[in-house]
Amino acid sequence: MKIIGLSNLIRNEETEECKLQNCNLVVDAHSFFYNAYEKSKISYVFGCDAKEYAKYVRVKMLLKFKRANVKCYFIFKGGTSDIDEKINKTKSRKFDFESNHKFIPPIFMREVCQQMIEEAGFTYTTSITSNTDDCVALAEALECAVLSNKFEYCFKKVPFIPTNTLRYSHYDNYIMAGQYKLQNFLKKHSLTERKFAIFITLSDLHVYEKKHFDDLLKTWNVSDENLDEQNKKLLKWLSDHTEEEALSGVSEFLGNDNKKFNDQMQNLLDKIHQSEWTIAADYLFNDCRLDVLTPDPWWFEKGVVSQSIAIPYIDLYKHKTISGSTAIEKKDSTDSIMAAINIIVYAYSLLTNFQQSEITIFQDSDNIIKINTKEFNVRKPGFICKESVFEKGWKVVRHLNLLEYFLRENKLNLNCKHEMPLESRVFLFSLAYFSRKKMAQKIDVTKEVNCFILYYSISNKLRIFELHKLNMRPALQVEAENLIELTDKYFKLEENEEEEIFDGGKLKTFVEIQYCLLHMNYLNTLCGENHYPTLYHRYINGPFVYKLLKAMENHNFYDFLESQFQLCPSVLSHVHLLLNCYNKILNTSTPVENWRIVRH
Numbered sequence: 001m002k003i004i005g006l007s008n009l010i011r012n013e014e015t016e017e018c019k020l021q022n023c024n025l026v027v028d029a030h031s032f033f034y035n036a037y038e039k040s041k042i043s044y045v046f047g048c049d050a051k052e053y054a055k056y057v058r059v060k061m062l063l064k065f066k067r068a069n070v071k072c073y074f075i076f077k078g079g080t081s082d083i084d085e086k087i088n089k090t091k092s093r094k095f096d097f098e099s100n101h102k103f104i105p106p107i108f109m110r111e112v113c114q115q116m117i118e119e120a121g122f123t124y125t126t127s128i129t130s131n132t133d134d135c136v137a138l139a140e141a142l143e144c145a146v147l148s149n150k151f152e153y154c155f156k157k158v159p160f161i162p163t164n165t166l167r168y169s170h171y172d173n174y175i176m177a178g179q180y181k182l183q184n185f186l187k188k189h190s191l192t193e194r195k196f197a198i199f200i201t202l203s204d205l206h207v208y209e210k211k212h213f214d215d216l217l218k219t220w221n222v223s224d225e226n227l228d229e230q231n232k233k234l235l236k237w238l239s240d241h242t243e244e245e246a247l248s249g250v251s252e253f254l255g256n257d258n259k260k261f262n263d264q265m266q267n268l269l270d271k272i273h274q275s276e277w278t279i280a281a282d283y284l285f286n287d288c289r290l291d292v293l294t295p296d297p298w299w300f301e302k303g304v305v306s307q308s309i310a311i312p313y314i315d316l317y318k319h320k321t322i323s324g325s326t327a328i329e330k331k332d333s334t335d336s337i338m339a340a341i342n343i344i345v346y347a348y349s350l351l352t353n354f355q356q357s358e359i360t361i362f363q364d365s366d367n368i369i370k371i372n373t374k375e376f377n378v379r380k381p382g383f384i385c386k387e388s389v390f391e392k393g394w395k396v397v398r399h400l401n402l403l404e405y406f407l408r409e410n411k412l413n414l415n416c417k418h419e420m421p422l423e424s425r426v427f428l429f430s431l432a433y434f435s436r437k438k439m440a441q442k443i444d445v446t447k448e449v450n451c452f453i454l455y456y457s458i459s460n461k462l463r464i465f466e467l468h469k470l471n472m473r474p475a476l477q478v479e480a481e482n483l484i485e486l487t488d489k490y491f492k493l494e495e496n497e498e499e500e501i502f503d504g505g506k507l508k509t510f511v512e513i514q515y516c517l518l519h520m521n522y523l524n525t526l527c528g529e530n531h532y533p534t535l536y537h538r539y540i541n542g543p544f545v546y547k548l549l550k551a552m553e554n555h556n557f558y559d560f561l562e563s564q565f566q567l568c569p570s571v572l573s574h575v576h577l578l579l580n581c582y583n584k585i586l587n588t589s590t591p592v593e594n595w596r597i598v599r600h
Contacts, residue, residue: 001152003203004210005227010154011162014185015178018145018161022069025161026139028148029124030077030131032163033113036061038103045095045328045498047510047542048106051459054537057116064168066120068175073138073284074117074124075131076110078304079314083321092364095328097499104328107514108536110311111521115537123288125280125305128314132156133274137281145179155200155268157182182272190239197268198246199238203231207264216253280305292393299391300351308394308529309351310522316344316359317351324363327511330504335361335369339434339512340519345376346406347523353388354380378409398528403429406523410436416584424578425531427456427539430520432585434513448509450557451549453582456539457574458487463538482567490544490551501550510546 040056042049065072080086093104117124127134136156139146145159153160165178186196202213217223222233238246251258279298283290283305290302300317303309309317316322322344325336337344338361348359354377361369383389383400390397404414412432417425431449438445465472465480472480517540521533534540552560565571 001150001155001200002205003151003200003231004205005231006151006154006203007149007162008228009231010151010180011165011178014154014188015162015165015180016184018177018179019174020065020068020070020166020177021174024071024073024142024144025065026135026142026144026146027072027074028131028135028146028150028153029074029113029117031148031150032061032074033057033110034149036113037105037109043493043498043543044103044106045502045543046507046546047327047514048108048112048536048540049543050108050112050536050540051538053109054112054116057113058120062116062120062122064166064175065122067173068168069173070175072117072122073142074122075134075138075280075284076114076124076126076311077131078127078129078311079318081129083315083319086315087321087362087368088365090323090362090364092367093326097502104326106542107327107511107518108540111518112536114307115535123284124307125283125288126307126311126314127278127280128301128304131280133276134278134280136274137276137278138284140275141277141281141285147177154180154182154185155196155272157272189235191235192243193269193272194243194265195238195246197265198243198250199231199234200268201261201265202234202250204264207260213253216249220249292395294393295386295391296393299388299393303390303394306394308390308525310525313347313351313522313526316348319360320348320357321360321362324361324367324369325511325515326363327507327514328504329507329511335363335367336508336511337361337515338369339437340515341371342376342378342410342437343406343433343516343519343523345371345373346378347519347526348373349377349380350389350402350526353385378406381405394528398530400527401530402527403524403530406527407433411587412436412585413587414585416581419577419584420581421577423532423535424456424581426520426524427517427534428453428578428582428585429531430517430534431513432582433520434516435586445509445513447552447557448506448513448549449582450579451545451552452513453578454548454561454575455541455545457571457578458483459539459541460574461568461571462487476570479568479570483565483571486564486568487544490547491541493543493547501547503550506546506549510542514540514542 036057037044037053040053040060042052042056093102095102095104114124125134132150132152135146135148136153136158139158145161146153146156147161147163149163160180161177162180167176169176185191186193201207214223217230217234220234220237222230222237224230224233250261254261279301288306290306292302296302300309304314312322322337327336329336345359348357349355357373359371359373361371381400381402385391389400389402407414407429410433412429420428431452435445435449461483465476465483469480517534524531524533561572561575
């Protein structure tokens, strides 16, 4: 639904003040987090600064609900019901520092929000397609409002709170909000539901083009260049006239095209009274529990709402289609998501019981790749099922070790996994998978991978130092101060620095690594999450890693490391551990065995 001026009308004139405190609230997550990264003003050119973005989401977006004791239920939008329309509507985004310096969403943006929701103690789920009906169903069951910026909720019977009406009181820990109720709106404007459906259908730009009804509105004397005023005049006209007069005027104006109008209007009326219980609503209402049948005909839907199946894999399964790279990078003939194609194909094969298919990868309607799954697949593991290995639920899947099977099929050695810190396993698996793929192409990515590992260790130690800063031994206190001083310059971007150090070629490799990290996390979850997922907000920082790589140009990585971090022995020890594990996964030798770790 897209009605110019409706948001202003609802927000400014049709809401009543209400207090949110000690209550439930259903949050349309797609709408709530929409444009959040852009609004945060955090750097995005070199990828997601997940640490800073997580802080923004936690402090600026979620904290007020915790303090007001508002129990939030977040529902994310899932796949699409019309894949062809989605492809045709997707526009390529060009980036440069002059004419096209526009915001481009970085990788991990949505996933950071989800990790912050969990950290804040809230729950979330994913819809199969649109999340509107799920939000309405849950709000009805909980007898609470829906928080969103989508004004299609103004045609629903549950209370609706536009996001930009929230005002938090720091002194009393409550949130004031503007709440809209359909019945109050209809009563105020002396409208029937049918008249309101006429208003929506006449005004919705997703149904008819702008100014399509201009001549009709002129005959009703409600046309106005100011669309806010036109909306008010049209509502007043509908209030003063019968439904039959309005529909007669529309029918006379449209002639033979009247069926489309009537169908759309009836669809709106049906949705007012639509009150179907949904799997997503059931999942959140029952404290994230789902009954599983054996075999379960709803295994896919339950996998989606329980987050076992990642959002991009919904369209992959239903439409054999997945979105390609949209990141800022050097654009060439190879989509960067192809670095993770083996992971994606394996996930698709698990979902479809290794059905051979052609997968479509698209950046926009002009950049489409067709992939035959046979070219990138591994041998089918030795499980037996009718439709999919997931048909008996994810508790059963966990014991099949499907992620480990995939890694071994890609010639990775997992004998050392018990030497790895638990949180680092999927992270190291991702990097080793990527390196193995590049080795086959005779491309050296050692320095780029090492930079990701170094940041992981730095971030790990900074976090530990912060957690224990009140009771640290003096030697560790000195090391913490040294580490903060050494790394401070990498956390900051000076004015014009982005343009000065920008290199699309280097970014290409960075983007490929990030897609591998993303899809390996997806695969780990799909296979039952036997390993801790990579926590992006702790261990991913695009600008930091990129600046680190630029700083060590013309330097040997290990020489750079010892010269820069010799006063931070715990960082060197941690990097040593991770690099040794990483190289063991690859079955390669590593110079780190000969490092001289300075201890003070």
